[in-house]
Amino acid sequence: MSLHIGNYQVEPGEKKNGMLEVGEHDPKLPMTLICGKEEGPTVLISAGIHGAEYIGIQTAMELSREIKPEDVKGNLIFLLVANPSAFKDFVRFTVPEDGRNLNRMFPGKEDGSLSERIAYTMVNKLYPKADYFLDIHAGDTSERVMPFLYFPGGASEDVVEASKNMAKATDMAVRARSGSLIGACGCAGAHGIPSLLLERGGGGVFTREEVELYKQDIRNILIRLKVLEGEEVHTVSQSEVNKATYIEAETEGFWYPALNAGDQFSSGALLGEIRDVWGDLKKAYYGEYDGIILYQTVGMGIKEGDPLVAYGMMEEGE
Structure with a gap:
């Protein structure tokens, strides 16, 4: 067709x-x-x-x-x-x-x-x-x-x-x-x-x-989906995020992430800080549960409302 x-x-x-x-x-x-x-x-x-x-x-x-x-x-x-x-x-x-x-x-x-x-x-x-x-x-x-x-x-x-x-x-x-x-x-x-x-x-x-x-x-x-013929290639086991948290900047300033995308962390771990141009702390963000960093901003200059970090809680996949 x-x-x-x-x-x-x-x-x-x-x-x-x-x-x-x-x-x-x-x-x-x-x-x-x-x-x-x-x-x-x-x-x-x-x-x-x-x-x-x-x-x-x-x-x-x-x-x-x-x-x-x-x-x-x-x-x-x-x-x-x-x-x-x-x-x-x-x-x-x-x-x-x-x-x-x-x-x-x-x-x-x-x-x-x-x-x-x-x-x-x-x-x-x-x-x-x-x-x-x-x-x-x-x-x-x-x-x-x-x-x-x-x-x-x-x-x-x-x-x-x-x-x-x-x-x-x-x-x-x-x-x-x-x-x-x-x-x-x-x-x-x-x-x-x-x-x-x-x-x-x-x-x-x-x-x-x-x-x-x-x-x-x-x-x-x-x-x-049987659109192509062949064998699937797999080297990684997959897990599902059953809860996700998205953090946005509450103030403008200079953003310093503490972890990298893909890092796992424990509840209460520091995720990143916003500081002013003189280096003084304006806001720190901490994980609310054991999780994994899905993505994060790596640009230094941020303004209020900008996305900073997305992280999730994982369960074992099938």
């Missing part, structure tokens, strides 16, 4: 590159469409919702070039850079045209700001085609994250379980339930699409090792 997205139609055994239109005067979004020779599920893979998260973008670009239609059962939709202006301008978190976080704008608005229009385009032009959804992120320019992923906790139980099944196909040590419905992954889950948001690395850079690990994770998922 052929695949039709926007102005593009791809027949079985074909691959096409194209640009997805948002609004008449908006940036167009680059995509690659792969229509397999045999029938199967359609998997949407997006990257670049945060434009400076280059590990995810590079992973999506390489996989879209490497995977051949004759090896696919079903269809693959690669949205290569969902936030192109942030990608070009090295902007963290937001869409430069409106200063808003695209991953907080779903399901979007047809006549809203640019971030809302991009979200609306994804929800209305891509989600209806997708049986599964993978949203590839990374630590932004000011962040470091351990390799982990979110699955949508606000979806129906069958969608949650299907999402967790995909999560277990990856070689990421931690999976975490997200209750958000305003991000791309959570919104897709609410639309009945099993989904994941994947995280790795940071600093606005990528390494060859990180990209290859990400590519293996995505291939593992596609093998589990």
Whole structure:
């Protein structure tokens, strides 16, 4: 069966590159469409919702070039850079045209700001085609994250379980339930699409090792979904975070994290401090329970309300 997205139609055994239109005067979004020779599920893979998260973008670009239609059962939709202006301008978190976080704008608005229009385009032009959804992120320019992923906790139980099944196909040590419905992954889950948001690395850079690990994770998922043939590769056992805490700065200043992404700590451990320009302590943050650092800000200059640390309490995975 052929695949039709926007102005593009791809027949079985074909691959096409194209640009997805948002609004008449908006940036167009680059995509690659792969229509397999045999029938199967359609998997949407997006990257670049945060434009400076280059590990995810590079992973999506390489996989879209490497995977051949004759090896696919079903269809693959690669949205290569969902936030192109942030990608070009090295902007963290937001869409430069409106200063808003695209991953907080779903399901979007047809006549809203640019971030809302991009979200609306994804929800209305891509989600209806997708049986599964993978949203590839990374630590932004000011962040470091351990390799982990979110699955949508606000979806129906069958969608949650299907999402967790995909999560277990990856070689990421931690999976975490997200209750958000305003991000791309959570919104897709609410639309009945099993989904994941994947995280790795940071600093606005990528390494060859990180990209290859990400590519293996995505291939593992596609093998589990029977879109690709092969054997899953696993070297890491996975645990689930059953509680997560997100700390935001209560004051501006200079941020000094005490731990690294992926570090485990005991209840009461120092997580980081905010100091003023003279080095005097303004605020210290401590862990409320035994946990693991999922991600944290590594940029020194912070303002009130900036994210500082996300950490979780783990239970043993299956």
